[in-house]
Amino acid sequence: MTEEARSTVAHLEDRSLLVLDDDRPFLNRLARAMERRGFVVTEADTVADGLAAVEAHAPAFAVVDMRLGDGNGLDVIQRLKEKRPDARAIILTGYGNIATAVTAVKLGAVDYLAKPADADEVFAALMNDGEAKAAPPENPMSADRVRWEHIQRVYELCDRNVSETARRLNMHRRTLQRILAKRAPR
Template identity: 80%
Template sequence: MDTLTTPSETLKTLLIVDDDKPFLQRLARAMEARGFAVDTADTVADGLAKVDSQAPSYAVVDMRLGDGNGLDVVERLRDRRPDARTIVLTGYGNIATAVSAVKMGAVDYLAKPADADEVFAALTRDPDIRAEPPENPMSADRVRWEHIQRVYELCERNVSETARRLNMHRRTLQRILAKRAPR
């Protein structure tokens, strides 16, 4: 026999927008198990279309997608449904993108790889309660490496331009880019 759902449970619609299909499927299954009615998209265009057709009450959006910036989906959702709770996921965490995400309407910003428990906690946390500091935050070396990688990508993988913008010697930058990411 089916259990009856309350009106608040029927409003727990969740849109997950991420171009990493295995991650998208795992997170969707995990969030369905936590009581959300989940819809997924793997492009900005698909995410925007789903927001336009039926704006969800919750969203998890990857910052960088193959066809654009996930913040476009966050902004559209904020315009369509101001009460929606959105979090942004990214592998390129830095202060500037976190500020942009929050200004666009996100309630939290999580670095990948974020697990389903972290995502669920961020989506359902009381807005008046401050988030707990992470158990295993990125090291300073990792944050530096992520920032360099982000600037490098924004400069279309041009080493000379990236070095100029970061105010570092080109050879130093090349050595950093040749190494593996620090933990």
């Protein structure tokens, strides 16, 4: 039996799941929905609780909110992957952009979902083995949104320094400030 096959079998046997989100009603609904799908759920609503749950028993699966009141959910993903490299974790966030998605995947997340995500989407992301080709998006990003995402990525890479970001994008600083002050285009 190959290592990949053993990992798949282990995931089918161990259905432990950590759900980490600071939105308590959403956390409770998602936890109940995942229990109905056969998972043994541990709930946490802070980074500290999430890290403690990982230390106590590193779960096979995790659904982690990106931004929490006491820190960043990526810290929990990183610790989970250190304790259990075969764990399948996904990031949920209402503040989605390409830069954070790339960071999440580099730290070991297998998928990145924008809120509001329903239990079916979460389940599909957790169980996706990566071999099935993703369906094309129903509503792909507009060109304006792609531009905005690129600007946000460069801005994050420049440590949120407006002047440096403007220089690298060959853009006037005031123009960049106006773009950053606006909401993301659809």
